[in-house]
Amino acid sequence: MGAWQPLPDDLPPEVRHFVEQLRLLKDRTGLSLVALGARTAYSKSSWQRYLNAVQPPPRQAVAALCRVAGLDGPDAERHAVRWEMAVQAWPRPAAVPERPEGGEAYEEDPTVPWWDRPEENPRHGPGGRLLVYAVLLLLALLLTAVVGTVALG
Numbered sequence: 571m572g573a574w575q576p577l578p579d580d581l582p583p584e585v586r587h588f589v590e591q592l593r594l595l596k597d598r599t600g601l602s603l604v605a606l607g608a609r610t611a612y613s614k615s616s617w618q619r620y621l622n623a624v625q626p627p628p629r630q631a632v633a634a635l636c637r638v639a640g641l642d643g644p645d646a647e648r649h650a651v652r653w654e655m656a657v658q659a660w661p662r663p664a665a666v667p668e669r670p671e672g673g674e675a676y677e678e679d680p681t682v683p684w685w686d687r688p689e690e691n692p693r694h695g696p697g698g699r700l701l702v703y704a705v706l707l708l709l710a711l712l713l714t715a716v717v718g719t720v721a722l723g
Contacts, residue, residue, distance in 0.1 A: 588656035
């Protein structure tokens with residue numbers, strides 16, 4: 571169906587075999603990645619990452635692909651077992667050092683929501699800013715309610 575990009579040479583054999591089997595299964599459906607995304611709860615870009623071994627797919631994505639391909643019972647279970655073996659062997663990303671040699675600190679992980687990021691001020695702790703905003707909002711609402719009650723009698 572598609573001309574797949576080559577998989578990285580340093581992939582563990584379990585991961586390589588799993589991704590190759592997923593590719594065959596996806597090709598068997600005859601669907602494009604856009605159509606596959608529309609038939610499952612996973613986007614085209616997610617499927618690209620999974621099928622190019624950039625990121626391991628969630629187990630539910632594998633089950634969804636099996637369902638779309640018409641697999642059930644022992645055939646679908648084989649893919650689930652391959653998934654388990656591949657996820658255990660999947661290469662972990664290298665840890666990012668706190669400071670490069672002689673350089674500045676790396677920027678915080680942009681995927682972490684602002685309310686979960688540690689604060690510069692350690693007494694607030696994680697989520698401290700969110701708590702301050704919530705208290706200020708509550709005080710503003712109470713002040714509005716009191717002013718409204720007095721003004722409208």
